Amino acid sequence: MDRRAARYAELLKTPIGSDIERYVRDNTVIFAFPSQDAADSWARALLASKVFKAVALDRFLGFEPLLRTIGLDDERERESERAGTRMAQHADRWAWAIRALESLKGSEAQHSLVLRRILPTLPGGESYSISHLLRLVRLVPALYEIDAYARQSRKEPLGSAEKQRQFAFLREELEDLKALARHYRDFLNDQNIIDYHFLAQDQSLSSGHHVRAYGLKRDFARLGLGIEHEQSRLYFPESALPDFSEIRLPPYIQFDSAIDEIEYVFASISEEIEQGLEPEDIAISVCRLNPQKAAWIRQIAADCGVPVSIRSGSPLSSTPFGRLLRAIQQASREGLTLDALDSLAAFTSIQNRDPEAWRQLRITAARAHIPSPSPNAAYVHGLWKESAQIGMSVLNLVQKYDALWKDITEVAQSKNFSGLYLAILRFLERWVDTTKLSAESYTDRSMRMALDELQAFVEREDAFQTSHFSPFEVYLAALSTKNYIPVMAENAVRVFDFGTTAGLAAISQYIIGASQDGLAAYFENQTALRSELASLLGLDGTYRIEELVALHSLGDAHFSFARESFDGYEVAHPFFGAALAENANAMRNGTASVLSRVPRRVERAIWQSTTMLASDTPLALTKGQKQRFSEGFSAFPGHLAFDTRTYAHPAPLDAPIAKRFLKATDSFDFDRDFAIFSPHSLRDRMRCGFRWFASRIGAADMYALDDLSMILGNFLHTTYQRIIRALMQHASASTSSEVTDDIFLDIFKQAAKTTAEEMFASKGPGIRPALMTYFDRARHRLKTLQEFEALAFQPYRREGFELPFEHVFDSEKAILRGRIDCIFSRIDESAGNAQCLVIIDYKKNSIPKASAMRPRGQESSGVVDDSDDIEDTASSMAVQELQVPLYALAEELDGKLVEGALYWSIEKAEGVAYIAPPALPPGYGLAKAFKTASETADVRAVLRQTLAAASMAVRNGELIDLALDRASCGDCPFRALCRYWYFLES
Secondary structure (H helix, E strand, C coil), X not given: CCHHHHHHHHHCCCHHHHXXXXXXXXXXXXXXXXXXXXXXXXXXXXXXXXXXXXXCHHHEEEHHHHHHHHHCCHHHHHXXXXXCXXXXXXXXXXXXXXXXXXHHCCCCHHHCCCCCCCCCCCHHHCCCCHHHHHHHHHCHHHHHHHHHHHHCCCCCCCCCHHHHHHCHHHHHHHHHHHHHHHHHHHHHHHCCEECHHHHHHHCXXXXXXXXXXXXXXXXXXXXXXXXXXXXCCEECCHHHCCCCCCCCCCCEEEEEEHHHHHHHHHHHHHHHXXXXXXHHHEEEEECCCCHHHHHHHHXXXXXXXXXXXXXXXXEHHHCXXXXXXXXXXXXXXXXXXXXXXXXXXXXXXXXXXXXXXXXXXXXXXXXCCCCCCCCCHHXXXXXXXXXXXXXXCCHHHHHHHHHHHHHHHHHHCCCCHHHHHHHHHHHHHHHCCHHHHXXXXXXXXXXXXXXXXXXXXXXXHHHHCCCCCCXXXXXXXXXXXXXXXXXXXXXXXXXXXXXXXCCCCCCEEEEECCEHHHHHHHHCCCCCCCHHHHHHHCCCCCCCHHHHHHHCCCCEEEEEEEEEECCEECCECXXXXXXHHCCHHHHHHHHHHHHCCCHHHHHHHHHHCCCCCCCCCCCCCCHHHHHHHHHHHHCCCHHHCCXXXXXXXXXXXXXXXXHHHHHHCCCEECCCCEEEECHHXXXXXXXXXXXXXXXXCCCCCCCCCCCHHHHHHHHHHHHHHHHHHHHHHCHHHHCCCCCCHHHHHHHHHHHHHHHHHHHHHHHCHHHHHHHHHHHHHHHHHHHHHHHHHHHHCCCCEEEEEEEEEEEEECCCCEEEXXXXXXXXXXXXXXXXXXXXXXXXXXXXXXXXXXXXXXXCCCCCCCCCCCCCCCCCCCCCCCCCCCHHHHHHHHHHHCCCEEEEEEEEECCCCEEEEEECCCCCCCCCCCEEEECCHHHCHHHHHHHHHHHHHHHHHHHCCCCCCCCCCHHHHCCCCCHHHCCCCXXXXX
């Protein structure tokens, strides 16, 4: 006998193994376990031990298959076929739930229900919803227990009068459940349906058979399966469980984090495989297994080179096909918004059918500003049609949209399940590459299972006659209550939820997350009833902790928990106190030794080592970068999310690529060898080369960008320009600085209407609600601005709006270009007919602080303290705010006198000045950086130094060099593209 077979033979010496070996040769004995996985594991163990050459799999049953065997043996099944009855399926529960709700509405006097506690009558004759159907369907397992309780004629616990008053709500719930159980039985009889849960209560085992059940006594008892009957052939061998009063507890290990715990498990498994075990000989039981834990297990198993198969069920609604149906549901409810389009296009099998069409649909939705999400599909559909009418969609895209929307509504609005089945098939045929769906076994099997479920609804069409519920909504809800469990992979470590592995036969088993809270969920109330009601009825649904541990300690078992788990901070279970204290130091040293062999930890040791370098370590790595990588490795839980060896300072762009970039973005004058900047691009370049590069190529995510604020700002700018031009032409306003409210209102209405119509045509009809509700606020704010300018700049003439400028800085080898929102000018004869300017930059809302326009070290040295806190920025620039100071510098170098330069917030109706205008009207105090232009010499010097430094960087090919400090990245829209500071973020 080889070593592996010997290990399996050892399992047959455990209490359960001995009991099975004793009776397995008796073909009348059935062996029952809490789950079919546990039952199958013992059949495999008998064969792997080589003690037995063959076993009958139908004699090793989980609890549910056993109930079917008891309730419907071969003879009874033949009788049911002759009588024309059929077995209850999942769809029958939904048909019954609909019938029950119809009865509650009084449409079936013969079977009327009155549920005082579970589903009270809704006020005002309101219809019941899908959530009420779900509530009833999920109550069916409780109905089995209540029916068994009622049929055993137990005396209900009344207790004292005070206790009856305290628990009156539970008695009402009990009566509701009894009524529902009777109604469910009546429904089954009316439809000629057999539910083997009830048959198992009514019948006993066929003659000549008996069951040896392990860990199932409470399950049989709560379903009233005749345990105490004299002639019962159900046996619950108590001796089949280990007695911890006579043997030592299994090892119990404590870890600092859940990552340490999982890594230890897989490092240990890797060693066991190297020593001759097959992966399928090993099992992992996870307390409170969920998708997050499953993902970490897959990742760490892959890092350790261990194949795993996670036996974790998920609702059919969460499978790829179920998510596709949910995407259709989302689209039918809110229309084809960006969110809905993304949900559909997330399936490559859909997008690959016509990728360009899906791209154009998304672009059109973004351009037309279709609201996302939206509560009204009809409104969104209207916006799409209007967008097509104004030319925002090409013809084939309109046709594509119409066809898609038609197929979505056909699915969502199907009148019956037959029509729904056909509509889904049509949608799959027209929009989905089903060959890709079928290529992956998980997707293919789950899709077939979901379609089989729909076919079952079709076959029961007559039972679903109702006008209250949409067939599509019922079907989706039904998929959420039926699980799909993937097929186990061949020769892989099996991973289960702890609740399904009681009695599992495995040579080596690791139970992780076995803290006090982790185990509590499994030995507390296990009935389908709420715990208070089960306790009142005396239905024992709890396990003893020693029983649970015994059922998981049949092979070489290892229990563990992490003080900092994925679920929060945990403490050891008191049952394992002795095991935790015993040999604690040796256990700690042993775990440290195992963890040191985890590949990720080996790599970290190499990175942190000062004497040993890995061959693939980037040689250009700085000391600071090494320190950041070390911190990244130890960050919890992000250290496993990325392969940090790939992160280093990016290499410069190749010369041909750099030249093509500079030409395409008009960032360089190759004739003069000068870099070209605007105030905005100069600021980006000085903060971070990569930010400047990404901005110049337009790498911002247009779909993630909320540009409504920018649209409203453009609306204010454009409308104000129209107002000013109209006022200049208005006879009554041309000779006076004052404009009456009536005149301004008439001009504003016309200007705003014209601007809005232009924006609807260019930005889509989706912005209409925001713009129309913005009119009153805009009128008030623009009137305030007009009054301020009329009073403050009476001696000046408005030069215009959006005035372009360009200045060549020869010594700095830079060209500055831009557009100034507005310039007021006058001719000063006393200064030799010099042109004097006031520069204004309009902002919708935020304006910089005055301190941001002073050099570092002078932020609070201005004549007027703006009382703002100095911005804490990591920017390398000595002046933080560049825009208006650069405008002023360019105009001064062109020989003009700048008498004032300011920002004006239209929303806030206030301004802040770089250079204070010479005469401000009363009540318009401005925070200011400087009183006059003569005080700005230091700023002008700093600006020219900034231009020179930026130009030199570009001319030296430094196009994607990164920010010197992470604080500069706070408002960067390109963090998702950055590989330097943000590689540690999960």
